[in-house]
Amino acid sequence: xxxSLTLYLAAPRGFCAGVDRAIKIVEMALExxxxxxxxxxxxxHNKYVVDTxxxxxxxxxxxxxxxPTDRPVIFSAHGVPKSVPAEAERREMIYxxxxxxxxxxxxxxxxxxxxxxxxxxxxxxxxxxxVLGTMGQLPEGEVLLVETVEDVADITPRDxxxxxxxxxxTLSVDDTAAIVAALQDRFPAIVGPAKEDICYATTNRQxxxxxxxxxxDALLVIGAPNSSNSRRLVEVGHAxxxxxxxxxxxxxxxxxxxxxxxxxxxVTAGAxxxxxxxxxxxxxxxxxxxxxxxxxxxxREDIEFKVPRVLRESA
Numbered sequence: 543x544x545x546s547l548t549l550y551l552a553a554p555r556g557f558c559a560g561v562d563r564a565i566k567i568v569e570m571a572l573e574x575x576x577x578x579x580x581x582x583x584x585x586x587h588n589k590y591v592v593d594t595x596x597x598x599x600x601x602x603x604x605x606x607x608x609x610p611t612d613r614p615v616i617f618s619a620h621g622v623p624k625s626v627p628a629e630a631e632r633r634e635m636i637y638x639x640x641x642x643x644x645x646x647x648x649x650x651x652x653x654x655x656x657x658x659x660x661x662x663x664x665x666x667x668x669x670x671x672x673v674l675g676t677m678g679q680l681p682e683g684e685v686l687l688v689e690t691v692e693d694v695a696d697i698t699p700r701d702x703x704x705x706x707x708x709x710x711x712t713l714s715v716d717d718t719a720a721i722v723a724a725l726q727d728r729f730p731a732i733v734g735p736a737k738e739d740i741c742y743a744t745t746n747r748q749x750x751x752x753x754x755x756x757x758x759d760a761l762l763v764i765g766a767p768n769s770s771n772s773r774r775l776v777e778v779g780h781a782x783x784x785x786x787x788x789x790x791x792x793x794x795x796x797x798x799x800x801x802x803x804x805x806x807x808x809v810t811a812g813a814x815x816x817x818x819x820x821x822x823x824x825x826x827x828x829x830x831x832x833x834x835x836x837x838x839x840x841x842r843e844d845i846e847f848k849v850p851r852v853l854r855e856s857a
Contacts, residue, residue: 547831549824550758552750552810553839558743560642561586561814563847564619567640568595570853571614575636580609582626583618583671585640586814587769589791611635620671621645623678643847644741645672648708649679651735655706656680660733661699663688665721666710670770673710694724706733711741712771712813714778715748743813744771746841748778751810754838755782759804762796763789764819765812772812784808792819793826808838 564585571579577599584592584602592602606629609615614636617626621641630637641649652662662685666673677685686697699705707725709718718740725732738745751761761779765772772789779787786804790796801807807827811820827833848854 544830544832546834547804547827548806548834548836549827550754550806550808551820551835551837552747552754552808553837554743554746554750554841554843555809556764556811556813556815556817556820558741558813559843559845559847560619560644560741560743563849564640564642565591565595567638567849567853568600568616569598570849571616571638572599574853575614578613580613580615581618582606582609582615582622583620584768585616585618587766587772588812588814588816589766590819591814591816606630606633606635609635614638616640618671619645621649621675622671623675625678638850638852641675642711642741644711645675648676648711648735648739651706651708651739652676652679652685655708655733656684658706660704660706661686661701663697663699663705663707663725663732664709665689665707665713665718665725667713667770670710672712672770676708676710688721688725691720691724694721694728699729702729703731705729705731708735709739710770711739712744712774713740714774715740715745716778716781742845743843744774746843747771747775747810747813750838750840751775751778751808752782753840754808755779755784757838758784758806758808759786760784760801761787761808761810762823763787763810763812764791764815764823765789766791766814769812769814772815775810775812779808790823793822796823796826798830 578601761784763775776787
C-alpha cells in the first residue's frame with residue numbers, strides 16, 4: 543500500500559501578469575516577423591519556458607552585439623539599462639521592450655527622484671538583470687546598491703539629506719523591511735517610493751507560503767536557480783518554520799528521501815514557473831502516495847498587462 547500524504551497547493555502560485563505578458567510578446571513577435579526572433583537575456587528565468595520558446599524559433603543571447611541588425615530583438619521582462627535601446631536605435635534595429643510594467647515603474651521612480659536632486663539607494667542583489675537594468679537608468683555613481691542591513695553602514699552618499707531608495711521587485715518582504723528600517727535610521731531624510739516596489743505577485747506568493755507553513759512537513763518551490771522570487775520563497779519557508787524547503791525545477795529534481803515520512807507537503811511556484819510543471823509534480827506524488835490534494839488560497843489575482851501596440855496591431 544502507498545503511504546498517505548496531503549499535498550497543499552499554494553494559491554496564488556506560478557505565472558504573474560508580467561511574465562505572462564513577456565512570453566506573449568515573444569510568441570506574437572514570432573507570428574509577426576517569423577523565426578528567428580532574438581531575445582536579449584532569458585525572457586523570464588525558467589528553463590522550461592526558455593526551451594519551449596527556443597523550439598518555436600526564439601534565439602537567446604546575452605548582449606545586443608550578438609544580434610544581427612536585420613532581425614527583431616526583444617528585451618527581457620527584467621528590464622535593461624538605457625544604453626541598450628539606445629544602441630538598438632543607433633544600429634537601426636527593430637526591438638520590442640518586454641520589461642514588466644512594475645519594473646518600468648521603478649525605473650521611472652529612479653528618474654523622478656534623480657530629477658529632484660536625490661541620489662538613489664537601491665535594495666537588490668548585485669548582478670541580477672533587474673538590478674543592472676534599474677541602475678542603468680541613471681549615470682554611473684547615481685545609484686548606490688545595498689544587499690543587506692550590514693551594507694547600509696558602508697555606503698557613502700554624496701549628501702545624506704538628499705537620498706531616495708528603490709527596491710528590486712522580487713525581494714523578500716521581511717528582509718527588505720529590515721533594510722529599509724536601517725536606511726531610515728541612518729538617513730532620516732531618505733525618501734521612499736509612493737507605493738512599495740516589491741511587486742504584488744512576489745508579495746502574494748510569500749504570503750501563501752507563510753499561510754501554509756504551519757500545516758506542512760516540507761515545502762517544494764518550483765522555479766529556476768536563477769529566479770530571485772523563487773529563491774526568496776524557499777527562504778520565506780525556512781523563516782516561517784518549514785523544517786525542509788527545496789527549490790526544484792521539475793518533478794525529476796525532487797529529493798524523495800528528504801521528505802520520506804512526511805504527512806503533508808506544500809507546493810508553490812515562482813512567478814516564472816508554468817502550471818504544467820506543477821501538474822507534473824502532482825503526478826509524481828500520485829505515483830508514490832495515496833494522495834489528497836488541497837489548496838490554500840490567500841489572494842486572487844486578475845491583473846493583466848497589455849502587450850506593446852506594435853504587436854497588438856499585427857494581431
